[in-house]
Amino acid sequence: MSLDQAAAVMEQQARACRNMAAPLYADLLVHTAEDVRAGGPCADAVAGWTGAPSTAAVPLRLLGGVHALVLTGQAPQLARFYPSAGGAYRPEDADAAWAAFRAVVADRRDAVRGWLRRPPQTNEVGRANLLLAGLLHAVQESRGLPVRLVELGASAGLNLRADRFRVAAPGFAWGPEDSPVRLPGAWRDGVPGWLREAARSYPELTVVERLGCDVTPLDPGSEDGALALRAYLWPEHTARATRLGGALELARRVPARVDRVGAAEFLAGLDPRPGTLTVVWHSVMRQYVPADEWARVTAELDRLAAAGAPFAHLLFEPYEQDGRHRFQLRARIGAGPERVLAEAHPHGLPAWTV
Structure with a gap:
């Protein structure tokens, strides 16, 4: 799977998130797909996963890793957009939330990559x-x-x-x-x-x-x-x-x-x-x-x-x-x-x- 295919998987997950009342994740994944295609920090983070099948849920691995940093107080600028951390998200916050998300992926690359090795488990x-x-x-x-x-x-x-x-x-x-x-x-x-x-x-x-x-x-x-x-x-x-x-x-x-x-x-x-x-x-x-x-x-x-x-x-x-x-x-x-x-x-x- 190429970076372009990886970006397409991000876009597919974005649509799923939007359909399941998760606009923050939907908007972040749209931007993530663009960043992957452009060779940005998100492309670097998922570089070792471009050959993974869609069932590996790479977008959810990436989101989960960043969310863990938010929940543990290691991403305060991003946390203000996450309801799980006491924040709030509105559609007009999309650009600001993306800038904060991209910065976390760039600055905490090793931590994010570590979470990419873990399969998503919500135990719903x-x-x-x-x-x-x-x-x-x-x-x-x-x-x-x-x-x-x-x-x-x-x-x-x-x-x-x-x-x-x-x-x-x-x-x-x-x-x-x-x-x-x-x-x-x-x-x-x-x-x-x-x-x-x-x-x-x-x-x-x-x-x-x-x-x-x-x-x-x-x-x-x-x-x-x-x-x-x-x-x-x-x-x-x-x-x-x-x-x-x-x-x-x-x-x-x-x-x-x-x-x-x-x-x-x-x-x-x-x-x-x-x-x-x-x-x-x-x-x-x-x-x-x-x-x-x-x-x-x-x-x-x-x-x-x-x-x-x-x-x-x-x-x-x-x-x-x-x-x-x-x-x-x-x-x-x-x-x-x-x-x-x-x-x-x-x-x-x-x-x-x-």
């Missing part, structure tokens, strides 16, 4: 909205068995504590009332009947084990891990930051184990247990797994489904339909067929029935 807590809906469906189907919760691509394992989150929509709520993680506005056009029924039947879940895997897991209890999670959130999305803060608090109280290993190898060592519902879930991670490994993941999931013990596979992933990506919650209970249960915004809120 809002996606638990869909995962929890699928989990309640699976528990209803299993007649209330205790749950063994397993996550592929778990990052910091925040969503392994999802049963401790509070989900709400008009006329509907589920989860501990005092939860530090609140997911309001969970459903756009009314909560589906199957979810209402499952939530009434099981106002609490018994989770007996919380396991996950990730090739680059983060420790939510460490300063560096928490900073990485905050840095990869988009600075305008303050509600997401609030949810993340609550999830980090829960992670300090509720233990979960995340192994540093790929999904296929991890599943190969997993066996279902009689009397316990083993739930394997994942959200927006499949695109980062090489095709040959995903084939092995699929084979392992089929093995678990056919083992005869209670098992469910829940996934919230993008699917291309009608020329665009739809983010769908799908569920497979035991060896049964995979069913589409809902769709949602890529960050999980709100969801809607299909």
Whole structure:
């Protein structure tokens, strides 16, 4: 990939940011693309990444590295435009924000390059909205068995504590009332009947084990891990930051184990247990797994489904339909067929029935 192609990837991400209520990042990336083409500081920063595939998310790596400097007080001139650091951004600030951003990339090149080596991980807590809906469906189907919760691509394992989150929509709520993680506005056009029924039947879940895997897991209890999670959130999305803060608090109280290993190898060592519902879930991670490994993941999931013990596979992933990506919650209970249960915004809120 040439610098011109790298700039095109920046522009593509800029459009995505604009469509997802992130005008600061959208404007910065438009300027970044121009700077890359002109051979400026941003071109220098991403020079070692021009051959990376689009799935490497180089624009988000660059933005995350600069955001980390903002959050740690190392970029005060830029921080005044970042809502995550107490600043504010208006369209008329675009040129001033870009000048400050470009200066940070130029002056802190080594620090920014260090962050480019780290894959973006937001461990998006809002996606638990869909995962929890699928989990309640699976528990209803299993007649209330205790749950063994397993996550592929778990990052910091925040969503392994999802049963401790509070989900709400008009006329509907589920989860501990005092939860530090609140997911309001969970459903756009009314909560589906199957979810209402499952939530009434099981106002609490018994989770007996919380396991996950990730090739680059983060420790939510460490300063560096928490900073990485905050840095990869988009600075305008303050509600997401609030949810993340609550999830980090829960992670300090509720233990979960995340192994540093790929999904296929991890599943190969997993066996279902009689009397316990083993739930394997994942959200927006499949695109980062090489095709040959995903084939092995699929084979392992089929093995678990056919083992005869209670098992469910829940996934919230993008699917291309009608020329665009739809983010769908799908569920497979035991060896049964995979069913589409809902769709949602890529960050999980709100969801809607299909």
